Amino acid sequence: MRRLVEARARHLGFCGMRITRPDRVPELPGRLSAWLAAGAHGTMDWMAERADQRASPAGLWPGVRSVLVLAMSYRPEEDPLTLLDRRDRGAIAAYARRRDYHDVLKGKLKELGGYLSAKGGQPVKVFCDTAPVMEKALAEAAGLGWQGKHTVLISRTHGNWLLLGAIYTSADFEPDAPGRDRCGSCRACLDICPTDAFPAPYRLDARRCISYLTIEHPGPIPEEFRAAIGNRVFGCDDCLAVCPWNKFARTAAEARLAARDDLAAPRLAELAALDDAAFRTLFAGTPVKRTGRDRFLRNVLIALGNSGDPGLAGTAVDRLADASPLVRGMAVWACGRLLGAEVLRGLHARHAAGEADPHVRAEWDRALAA
Template identity: 80%
Template sequence: MRRLVEDRARHLGFCALRITRPDRVPHLPERLSSWLASGAHGTMEWMEERADQRAQPTTLWPGVRSILVLAMSYRPEQDPLGLLALRGQGAIAAYAQRRDYHEVLKGKLKELGGYLSAKADARVKVFCDTAPVMEKALAEAAGLGWQGKHTVLISREAGNWLLLGAIYTSAEFTPDAPGTDRCGSCRACLDICPTDALPEPYRLDARRCISYLTIEHQGPIPAPLRSAMGNRVFGCDDCLAVCPWNKFARQAAETRLAARDDLAAPDLRLLASLDDAGFRAFFAGTPVKRTGRDRFLRNVLIAIGNSGEPDLAASARVHLADVSPLVRGMAVWACGRLLRAEDLRDLHRRFGEAETDRHVREEWQMALGRGIDSGRAGEWSPSAPHHDTGADT
């Protein structure tokens, strides 16, 4: 039976399939509880919801006897680190330059699950980031790879570039041996992180992670972290791209996961010009669309402010009157980084003096170099949540 399922999985484009059982992750409840208690998940409250089901598969579905963990490669066509030198262009995480993997994987998992159900006369449940399932921990328990010091799954055959899905089934399968940690003394992923989001091996502080900040975080990005974002407008591949195990990664076999050429390094002027309809059209079918125009434009304006190119200030200036305070605030920050003081003061007279949003007023004060009372936007610590404005989701 297993050979039949593996053959079908390869036919569907999966590069690996391993099997574990729900009792093979006994450490997960303690690790998850400790991480959540530290607050390192930031504003991802959904991580706390149904935490018992994340930590114990049988709580999510008492009928599960075996868990099939599957992987699909999305190895990037170019080095993601090379994009960071393109100051006038945006760097989008490699996985997001493609069709939304939820759509691609979910359909293939359902097809494979249906095949397994028919052949084994068993019940199945399919998951791909749509339920409280800890795919990386299960993948390690199944022997698909190991969670590296950056907490991402690493495979000896595919490196860091893996998309994961899981099939819970009532069928009984012999489990595979768990993965073995092969990071050794290497700490490349820890050292390259631009915001120190990996304070120690195997521990991620999402509140400092650029992927979390640019995708999950809804409000203004803490001022002390903006410069370190560089031109990253959606996600961050640094800790993945630097891993030595990537030399073994094979090119993605699934053609629907091929990267779009226009998302490899899009011009910041173009990205800043997108209204809501334009944003939805440009990013249709990709993971970027789910973030929403306001949060994405927040990221783009930070990249413009980090560009060091005064010619890009015009692309920020047009958003000083944007309907979204999240966008207006980051437009102020970008202009403050690129314009001369007298030009900024003129813009403040035109746009800032009538501003009603507290966050945007604080951005103006910081940009103009005036003192701000306690609680100012420039002060931030991981233990204190930053002010949110309720951006589009």
């Protein structure tokens, strides 16, 4: 049965499949509890809401006896770090420059789960980042790889550009040996982080992580992180891109995960001009759309402020009258970075008199005082 399922998984485009049992992650409850207690999850309250199920596969589904963990590669064709020097362009995380992986993987996992259920006569449940499942910990327990010092799963044969999914089944499979840590003394992923989001190896403080700040964080991004964000407008690939194990990775084989050329290096000025309809059209079918236009433009305006190009200030000025206070506030910050004091005072006179939002008013006060 296992050989049949593995062959089917390869046919569906998965680059790896390993199996573990629900009781083979005994350290997970303690690790998760400590992380949550430290507040390192930031505003991701959903991490805590079903923590008992997240920490125990059997807590999510008492009938589970085996967990099949599957991986699909999305290695980008070019080094994402090269885009960081093009300050007039927006850097979008590699996984988000393509079709939403939830849609692609979930369909393939359902097909594989249906195949397993039909062949073995046992019920299955399929998960792909849509339920309280700790895929990385399960993948390590199953032997797909190990969680590196940046907390992302690393495979000896596929690097760390991996999308993960899980199939819970009541079928009793022989489990694989767990993955073994092979990071050694390497600190590349820790040292490159622009915001020092790793308080220690194997520990991530999401509150300092650019991926969290530009995707999950709902409000204004704290000022202490804005300069470090650079031109990253959705996510961050730095710690992934420097992993030496990526030398063994292959580019994405699944056609529906092919990167879109128009999202490789979009112009910040064009992104800043997007209204809601244009935003939805441009990012239809991608993970970026789920973040929403206002949060995305917040990121774009931070990137504009970091561009160092006064010629781009006009697009930030246009957003000072935006309907969203989140966008207006970051437009103020961008203008403060790109324009002189006299011009900024004139903009304040035109735009700040009727400003009701306290966050935007605070941005004006800080910009004028700088």
